Amino acid sequence: GENVEQHPSTLSVQEGDSAVIKCTYSDSASNYFPWYKQELGKGPQLIIDIRSNVGEKKDQRIAVTLNKTAKHFSLHITETQPEDSAVYFCAAPASGGSYIPTFGRGTSLIVHP
Amino acid sequence: DAGVTQSPTHLIKTRGQHVTLRCSPISGHKSVSWYQQVLGQGPQFIFQYYEKEERGRGNFPDRFSARQFPNYSSELNVNALLLGDSALYLCASSTRTGGYEQYFGPGTRLTVT
Numbered sequence: 001g002e003n004v005e006q007h008p009s010t011l012s013v014q015e016g017d018s019a020v021i022k023c024t025y026s027d028s029a030s031n032y033f034p035w036y037k038q039e040l041g042k043g044p045q046l047i048i049d050i051r052s053n054v055g056e057k058k059d060q061r062i063a064v065t066l067n068k069t070a071k072h073f074s075l076h077i078t079e080t081q082p083e084d085s086a087v088y089f090c091a092a093p094a095s096g097g098s099y100i101p102t103f104g105r106g107t108s109l110i111v112h113p
Numbered sequence: 114d115a116g117v118t119q120s121p122t123h124l125i126k127t128r129g130q131h132v133t134l135r136c137s138p139i140s141g142h143k144s145v146s147w148y149q150q151v152l153g154q155g156p157q158f159i160f161q162y163y164e165k166e167e168r169g170r171g172n173f174p175d176r177f178s179a180r181q182f183p184n185y186s187s188e189l190n191v192n193a194l195l196l197g198d199s200a201l202y203l204c205a206s207s208t209r210t211g212g213y214e215q216y217f218g219p220g221t222r223l224t225v226t
Contacts, residue, residue, distance in 0.1 A: 049214065099213050100161060
């Protein structure tokens with residue numbers, strides 16, 4: 001099965017700084033890599049994703065980069081705001097017909113005003 | 114459009130009892146997946162259903178079962194509850210099995226005493 005490692009477990013930044021969260025995966029056949037944001041008391045919310053035929057994808061202040069050779073992908077948040085404070089999860093699917101993702105352990109991002 | 118809905122939001126049960134959790138997917142989504150999220154960890158896959166058929170099962174004991182109805186809603190059943198079953202149970206829907214974009218509901222918080 002897939003093994004996903006996520007770092008760091010906690011990230012504290014000042015408002016306006018950038019934040020980077022990294023994940024590594026083990027299944028070289030994995031081809032879809034989503035990132036989720038989970039606020040307290042809520043379910044995870046899909047914020048950005050990338051497929052294996054693309055190296056980078058941006059959506060306003062959020063970007064994801066993928067290095068298939070090294071089997072790692074990263075979430076980049078620029079110009080952080082206090083409302084970005086949440087737990088962020090990466091995920092990667094095991095290869096096969098059905099989409100069954102393995103999630104990282106999460107990164108608690110704290111943005112100080 | 115309404116998102117994924119889950120009921121109940123909170124539940125307290127005693128060891129040995131059984132529980133039924135319910136999920137309604139986003140309109141038009143035919144696939145439902147169930148996850149268990151223990152505090153401080155990422156969601157862990159339990160089941161995936163598509164068109165009323167089980168398409169994937171995670172590493173959970175037979176005490177866990179699920180089904181999907183003709184209207185694509187789903188139930189997760191857990192028998193002989195253990196203290197370790199205390200967790201947030203999340204339901205996610207997608208357009209199809211292998212449809213990677215998953216949208217999560219708010220979850221059901223289960224506490225076993």
